[in-house]
Amino acid sequence: MFKNLRENWRSFIAAYFFYFKRRLAIVFGFLEKGKKIFASLLYRQRGRFAQPIAHLWLGIFLFLGVVFSTAIEETVRGQQMNWDEAPAGNEVMAYGEEGLYNASTFATEGLRGEVVDYMVKSGDTLSSIAKMYGVSVDTIIWANSLSAKTAIKTGQKLKIPPVTGIIHKVGRGETVYSIAKRYGVEPQEIVDFPFNSFANDETFTLSIGQSLVVPNGVMPEDKPVVPQSSTYVAVVQGAGSGNFIWPTSGKISQRYSWYHPAVDIADKTGPTVTAADSGTIVSVIYSRFGYGNHVIIDHGNGFKTLYAHMNKIYVNAGDSVSQGQAIGQMGSTGRSTGTHLHFEIIQNGTKLNPLTLLK
Secondary structure (H helix, E strand, C coil): CHHHHHHHHHHHHHHHHHHHHHHHHHHHHHHHHHHHHHHHHHHHHCCCCHHHHHHHHHHHHHHHHHHHHHHHHHHHHHHHCCHHHCCCCCEEEEEECCEEEEEECCCCCCCCCCCEEEECCCCCCHHHHHHHHCCCHHHHHHHCCCCCCCCCCCCCEEEECCCCEEEEECCCCCCHHHHHHHCCCCHHHHHHCCCCCCCECCCCECCCCCEEEEECCCCCCCCCCCCCCCCCEECCCCCCCCCCCCCCCEEEEECCECCECCEEEECCCCCEEECCCCEEEEEEECCCCCCCCEEEEECCCCEEEEEECCCEECCCCCCEECCCCEEEECECCCCCCCCEEEEEEEECCEEECHHHCCC
């Protein structure tokens, strides 16, 4: 009895399997014929339906983009920066010539790279507005084609550049070098301003019509209304309050700022670079980018000094050096527009103004 039941059950399963197999074969046969017909139609129409199909897929992608845009934006923001660990107060992160570093704001508006419009209020003066934005009076005068005797009026709109200097619109044939020469600054100052952009970051090529910030630039036909500080001359002698001597000779081509936490000392003859204080060489790097060929000395008391853009380096990592010992030759390697030394003094990770320590 059980044997017959088992045989009947096997026959039943086999019949149903055969039935469904035939049905599936018929369905897939229809699908295959439909696919051939559709492919043949597209081939005969030679792409007539290609555009509608492309538009259909584009519409689907746009729909998905709108639906998931919020989630994507939150994910990207979370990856870019953890705001719980963001710098406090008025300290922000900026990207300058040498990379990412902390910088403190000096103006009410904070760090910015664009020109802003200011509506003159009752009681405003050029001096008060300049102080509010951390720029010179001359900067506002030049940006708005005013004169020293021009009186501003309530309701007047003034353009305020981001830093003291000139906003220059690039013309045909102009280069960083020609613009720097026109406004009496070193090309390196223009390159180092982090909000300036270039068509080619290696050759500093400019685009016709772009606006270029020229920090500390002066209109060639004008004399500054506000007296400018005198130019320092660096010499390899004397010691500052931090026991640092001048690391080379030449003239200061660029001073310390929030986007350039160093002092640049320039001399076309490429003089010798010496250790500003005794210490140990902790880093010797040869590079075509950023600092270029550079050396870092650890002075063992919380201070480090950095010497960048050198043409030649005479020391190796691990060497002990004494104050005034030659460590290399000034050059123009890395992100540099001319022969100079980019010199930094760093105390416990904070980049100080070398001019307050080199006397």
